[in-house]
Structure formats: C-alpha cells, structure tokens
Amino acid sequence: MIALSEMLQAHVLIVDDQHANVLLLCELLRNAGYTRVSSTMDPTEVAGLHAAHRYDLILLDLQMPVLDGFAVMAQLQAVEPSGYLPVLVLTAQPNHKLRALQAGARDFISKPFDLVEVETRIRNMLEVRLLYQRLAQHNQLLEQTVTERTAELRESEARFKSFTELSSDWYWEQDAKGRFTNISGPVLEMLDLQLADDGLTAIATPGGRDAGQRRELDELIARREPFIDFVYHRIDAAGARQYLQVSGEPRFDQAGRFIGYRGIGLDITARAPDTLP
The missing domain is CATH 3.40.50.2300 (Response regulator)
Incomplete structure (x- = not known):
C-alpha cells in the first residue's frame, strides 16, 4: 500500500x-x-x-x-x-x-x-x-544485489582456487557427469587417467595405481562423499613407488542438485615414506 x-x-x-x-x-x-x-x-x-x-x-x-x-x-x-x-x-x-x-x-x-x-x-x-x-x-535493487553477489562469489572462487593451487601440486574440477572442466597441474598423470577425444571425459589408463585404492576412491566419488587426505600409491615411469594424497568435495547448486566435484592433490613421497604403507 x-x-x-x-x-x-x-x-x-x-x-x-x-x-x-x-x-x-x-x-x-x-x-x-x-x-x-x-x-x-x-x-x-x-x-x-x-x-x-x-x-x-x-x-x-x-x-x-x-x-x-x-x-x-x-x-x-x-x-x-x-x-x-x-x-x-x-x-x-x-x-x-x-x-x-x-x-x-x-x-x-x-x-x-x-x-x-x-x-x-x-x-x-x-x-x-x-x-x-x-x-x-x-x-x-534486486538486480544490483544479484550482480554484486555474483561478483563476490567469483572473487571468492578465484581466491579459493589461488589458495588451493599454492597449497597443492594439482587442482581439478569435475561436472556432475565426472567430466573434467578445470585442471591445474599434473592431475591426469597422478590419477593414471587420460582424456577422451571430447577433451573432458577421463579414461583410466593401465598404470601403477593400486587397483584396490583406485576402487575405494571411485566408490567415494560415486556416493558423492567428501574425502580428506586420501593416500594412495602408484608406480611412476621410472619404476619407483610414489605416494600421493588427495582431497575432494562434492559441489551442489542452490537447489541442492549435485553439480560435480573439486579437489586438490599432493605428492607426499618425500615427506615420510617410512611411515606410509
């Protein structure tokens, strides 16, 4: 009124x-x-x-x-x-x-x-x-608020990405179908993956990753669960055992719909190899 x-x-x-x-x-x-x-x-x-x-x-x-x-x-x-x-x-x-x-x-x-x-x-x-x-x-006012909020989210996302890239060896983002939409660092090499012809879909390659650990990580992602400091090992091209630590989180939109994963990884081989399995 x-x-x-x-x-x-x-x-x-x-x-x-x-x-x-x-x-x-x-x-x-x-x-x-x-x-x-x-x-x-x-x-x-x-x-x-x-x-x-x-x-x-x-x-x-x-x-x-x-x-x-x-x-x-x-x-x-x-x-x-x-x-x-x-x-x-x-x-x-x-x-x-x-x-x-x-x-x-x-x-x-x-x-x-x-x-x-x-x-x-x-x-x-x-x-x-x-x-x-x-x-x-x-x-x-609503349009201005949405514009400002969008800018804040983009800035926050940029800061997050910058921080994760500085604090890790690699960073990745996937969409809801598991396709890689953003990669920084040797993600595919460390996960023993290669991209299909579409440049997005990852295909497992015969590599040095332990099959049981690969399956365990895949099951966590399939259940859309977060994982923190998941450690696995692989055999690199020189035949040496390499220890890697990976963390990831599922992403959801405002309506609660799953939209993918993002995560970081570290090569921890040199950190404490004697204490690792």
Missing part, C-alpha cells in the same frame, strides 16, 4: 489549453493536499517538461490546438524509457476514450468534470503509479 502522505507529494502536471480548466484542477488538487502541482497550456512543452521532471501523473486534455493529446502521447512515448505513460486524459468525446487507452493513456476523466470522480481517479491512478515505481526500484 502507498501512504496518503506519499501520494500527496507526487509530482502532477496539468495540461489543458483552457485556462478555466487549469485553474479548476489546480485548485482541486491543492485543496486535496497535493503539494507538487504544475501546469501548462502549451502542449508542445509537455514532452520536454516530462523529460526534465518525470511527473508521476499527467492530466492531459485531448482536444488542443497545434498538438492534440494523441500527438502529445506519441511524443511522451519517445522520452519515457520505461514505456509506462502516467497519463490521465481529459475528454468530452466518448468515442476518444478507447483510442486514448490504446495510445498509452492509463485512464480518462470525462468533461464536464465531476469533482468527486476527478479526485478519486487521480488518487487511484497515483497509487498504481507509485506502486509501479516501487516495484521497478525493487527490481533494480
């Missing part, structure tokens, strides 16, 4: 080539408590005035010399970036009402004026207009 005090501060423009009508509407609005009421009897000024002041409501007479109300609305369309014309037309011609609504007007007031109807229609339209503006502001 829009508070009455907020509506009374709305910026209203009255456009009519009849001085008596301008005076009547100005007096009506000011007596009702509206504090920002402007007027013009020159329809050629309306588009420029709206571009400068962005009125919350324009009371627009349809029958005016030089430019009629339909021509004025066409000009307003060109300067209103939102496409929403805050126009309440004033007309004595019943057959003009539908055409005015099709041209972008939001409502109409019939001449001669019924002052109670005029005040009611103005208040109703201002409430809708201000709610529309509030929604637009909310959407803009």
Whole structure:
C-alpha cells in the first residue's frame, strides 16, 4: 500500500489549453493536499517538461490546438524509457476514450468534470503509479544485489582456487557427469587417467595405481562423499613407488542438485615414506 502522505507529494502536471480548466484542477488538487502541482497550456512543452521532471501523473486534455493529446502521447512515448505513460486524459468525446487507452493513456476523466470522480481517479491512478515505481526500484535493487553477489562469489572462487593451487601440486574440477572442466597441474598423470577425444571425459589408463585404492576412491566419488587426505600409491615411469594424497568435495547448486566435484592433490613421497604403507 502507498501512504496518503506519499501520494500527496507526487509530482502532477496539468495540461489543458483552457485556462478555466487549469485553474479548476489546480485548485482541486491543492485543496486535496497535493503539494507538487504544475501546469501548462502549451502542449508542445509537455514532452520536454516530462523529460526534465518525470511527473508521476499527467492530466492531459485531448482536444488542443497545434498538438492534440494523441500527438502529445506519441511524443511522451519517445522520452519515457520505461514505456509506462502516467497519463490521465481529459475528454468530452466518448468515442476518444478507447483510442486514448490504446495510445498509452492509463485512464480518462470525462468533461464536464465531476469533482468527486476527478479526485478519486487521480488518487487511484497515483497509487498504481507509485506502486509501479516501487516495484521497478525493487527490481533494480534486486538486480544490483544479484550482480554484486555474483561478483563476490567469483572473487571468492578465484581466491579459493589461488589458495588451493599454492597449497597443492594439482587442482581439478569435475561436472556432475565426472567430466573434467578445470585442471591445474599434473592431475591426469597422478590419477593414471587420460582424456577422451571430447577433451573432458577421463579414461583410466593401465598404470601403477593400486587397483584396490583406485576402487575405494571411485566408490567415494560415486556416493558423492567428501574425502580428506586420501593416500594412495602408484608406480611412476621410472619404476619407483610414489605416494600421493588427495582431497575432494562434492559441489551442489542452490537447489541442492549435485553439480560435480573439486579437489586438490599432493605428492607426499618425500615427506615420510617410512611411515606410509
């Protein structure tokens, strides 16, 4: 809901080539408590005035010399970036009402004026207009918040990746199908894998990894479980036993859907080979 005090501060423009009508509407609005009421009897000024002041409501007479109300609305369309014309037309011609609504007007007031109807229609339209503006502001704030949050997440992800690359010998990311989407360091060599022709799918190669340890790690990943400091050994190209330590975590999106794994690995052969199996 829009508070009455907020509506009374709305910026209203009255456009009519009849001085008596301008005076009547100005007096009506000011007596009702509206504090920002402007007027013009020159329809050629309306588009420029709206571009400068962005009125919350324009009371627009349809029958005016030089430019009629339909021509004025066409000009307003060109300067209103939102496409929403805050126009309440004033007309004595019943057959003009539908055409005015099709041209972008939001409502109409019939001449001669019924002052109670005029005040009611103005208040109703201002409430809708201000709610529309509030929604637009909310959407803009939401979009800005999402943009800022996305930037923060990307920065955080970059910091995480930088840290893991500095603290490990290799880093990898996989999607939900187990395909490698990001590799840093000798990931494939250390896991005895090679990529298929698609450049993403990993294929186990005959290598020096212990079959039981390979199966144990594969089962952890299949169950989408995290693993910390999982140690395994392999025989390198020179025939020497190599000890490796790997950690990984499953990743999920905001809806809780599994989207893959990421992890790091270290060559710990030189650290304490006598204590390792």
